[in-house]
Amino acid sequence: xxxxxxxxxxxxxxxxxxxxxxxxQTPATDAETHTETGVADHGAGEPAFPPFETESYPSQLLxxxxxxxxxxxxxxxxALPRIGSILEVRRDRIAQDLDQAARMKEEADEAVAAxxxxxxxxxxxxxxxxxxxxxxxxxxxxAERREVERSLDxxxxxxxxxxxxxxxxxxxDVGTIAEETAGTIVQELIGGTVDKKSLTAAVKAVGQ
Amino acid sequence: MATDPIHQFQISKLIPIEIGGLDxxxxxxxxxxxxxxxxxxxxxxxxTSSRGLVPGRLxxxxxxxxxxxASMLRDAAGSQGMRFFPLVFSLFMFVLVANLFGMVPYFFxxxxxxxxxxxxxxxxxxxxxxxxxxxxGLKFLNLFVPEGVPAALVPLVxxxxxxxxxxxxxxxxxxxFANMLAGHITLKVFAGFVTSLSAFxxxxxxxxxxxxxxxxxxxxLEFLVAFLQAYVFAVLTCMYLNDALHPSH
Numbered sequence: 015x016x017x018x019x020x021x022x023x024x025x026x027x028x029x030x031x032x033x034x035x036x037x038x039q040t041p042a043t044d045a046e047t048h049t050e051t052g053v054a055d056h057g058a059g060e061p062a063f064p065p066f067e068t069e070s071y072p073s074q075l076l077x078x079x080x081x082x083x084x085x086x087x088x089x090x091x092x093a094l095p096r097i098g099s100i101l102e103v104r105r106d107r108i109a110q111d112l113d114q115a116a117r118m119k120e121e122a123d124e125a126v127a128a129x130x131x132x133x134x135x136x137x138x139x140x141x142x143x144x145x146x147x148x149x150x151x152x153x154x155x156x157a158e159r160r161e162v163e164r165s166l167d168x169x170x171x172x173x174x175x176x177x178x179x180x181x182x183x184x185x186x187d188v189g190t191i192a193e194e195t196a197g198t199i200v201q202e203l204i205g206g207t208v209d210k211k212s213l214t215a216a217v218k219a220v221g222q
Numbered sequence: 223m224a225t226d227p228i229h230q231f232q233i234s235k236l237i238p239i240e241i242g243g244l245d246x247x248x249x250x251x252x253x254x255x256x257x258x259x260x261x262x263x264x265x266x267x268x269x270t271s272s273r274g275l276v277p278g279r280l281x282x283x284x285x286x287x288x289x290x291x292a293s294m295l296r297d298a299a300g301s302q303g304m305r306f307f308p309l310v311f312s313l314f315m316f317v318l319v320a321n322l323f324g325m326v327p328y329f330f331x332x333x334x335x336x337x338x339x340x341x342x343x344x345x346x347x348x349x350x351x352x353x354x355x356x357x358x359g360l361k362f363l364n365l366f367v368p369e370g371v372p373a374a375l376v377p378l379v380x381x382x383x384x385x386x387x388x389x390x391x392x393x394x395x396x397x398x399f400a401n402m403l404a405g406h407i408t409l410k411v412f413a414g415f416v417t418s419l420s421a422f423x424x425x426x427x428x429x430x431x432x433x434x435x436x437x438x439x440x441x442x443l444e445f446l447v448a449f450l451q452a453y454v455f456a457v458l459t460c461m462y463l464n465d466a467l468h469p470s471h
Contacts, residue, residue, distance in 0.1 A: 063228065063231075064228065064231040064232045064233060064335070065231055065334065065335045065336050065337070065399065065403065066336070067233065069245055070233040070245070070249065070251070070335075070337075071337045072244040072246055073233075073239075073245050073246050073247050073248075073249055073251070073252065074233075074249075074251055074252070074335060074337050074338055074341075075337060076246045077248065077249070077251065077252035077255050077256075078255055078338055078341055078342075079341075081252070081255040081256050081258070081259040082255070082259070082312065082316055082342075084259065085259040085262065085263060085312055085315075085316060086308060086309065086312040088263050088267075089263070089266070089308055089311060089312050089315070090308035090312075092267065093263065093266040093270070094288070094307070094308055094311060096267075096270050096273070097266070097270050097284055097285060097288045098288070099273075100270060100273050100274075100277075100281075100285065101285060101288070101289070103273075103275065104275055107275060
């Protein structure tokens with residue numbers, strides 16, 4: 015009704031196009047019966063531009079308060095805590111996963127260290143076993159060598175003893191033969207017999 | 223009427239309501255406020271309903287908005303400022319979604335009315351004043367007396383500070399309102415050129431290419447402005463809230 019009055023004032027100025035069709039359809043008769051309101055509105059300011067039409071302010075303020083108020087409450091009570099908790103959970107989860115990864119890495123490092131320790135031990139042990147085997151073999155070889163040497167020595171001694179025996183026997187035989195031969199030669203040369211004693215002494219003296 | 227660039231800002235009553243001689247009708251503006259709130263609320267609610275540990279695309283948008291505003295507020299007002307996070311986030315989402323809804327053809331732009339933006343600005347400044355005085359008492363007035371100013375200059379500086387404080391709600395609301403209003407009018411005027419030029423036959427149609435290209439470019443610009451103004455509104459809100467938390471300069 016107010017706008018209808020407005021339209022009456024606005025039309026002569028050529029501003030009819032700024033008036034909403036809803037208002038424009040208001041029966042013109044209304045304008046006559048409410049001239050006072052039209053005047054009052056004129057005092058409130060230039061109304062042709064919608065954002066400055068003060069009569070729409072109470073409605074806009076009320077509905078803004080209702081809608082924005084509910085929006086604020088909804089966000090504060092429901093939406094924002096939910097998004098906040100989603101982000102929180104994710105942050106926690108990431109931190110937890112990082113912790114776990116660090117722990118696993120530590121475990122892996124420990125395992126590697128243990129493995130290397132074991133490897134070193136095994137190597138040392140293997141070395142010891144090899145050394146022992148080598149030593150045993152050497153000792154065995156040595157013992158065998160000694161055994162062989164000893165038996166060789168024994169055989170050598172035996173052989174030497176036999177040689178000496180044979181030699182002495184031979185030498186003894188040589189004396190006897192020489193005596194007999196010398197006796198025979200002397201007998202043949204000078205005839206007669208030569209006593210055995212002097213023969214032995216003579217052979218001995220030659221032998222020396 | 224259709225080519226009138228102002229027509230898009232017209233308020234029309236959908237459900238007339240009158241209380242105590244004042245008009246509280248449910249209008250197209252109220253409808254779009256409701257749509258803005260429902261749209262933004264439903265988006266934030268539904269995209270996060272799966273509470274995915276690995277977010278989908280839409281959940282990422284909600285989370286990005288959350289972290290964007292949270293870091294903005296923390297940078298400007300420190301961790302104490304986080305008590306105002308729901309307020310700043312609501313303001314940002316409301317303004318952003320209202321601006322973006324306004325970009326849809328035939329939709330009403332809630333933020334193109336000064337009373338709406340002014341009410342939001344007063345909400346911010348009111349929060350600053352109430353919280354500032356409640357938290358700091360009269361020390362809150364230190365806000366108007368910067369340290370290290372010579373005594374002789376203090377009255378002048380205080381006057382300037384008071385004026386600048388009082389102009390905050392005005393600049394905050396007029397910036398948003400004027401940007402949305404001017405953008406939509408410009409868009410409508412250039413789009414109007416296209417239709418009126420093409421009425422002049424072949425030459426007109428050829429000539430209409432230029433305003434058409436301009437309309438396309440402006441549409442892109444307006445989407446940028448829609449976001450930028452919501453961002454600016456939120457940033458300034460954070461800075462003003464910082465004054466309430468830490469009044470001494």
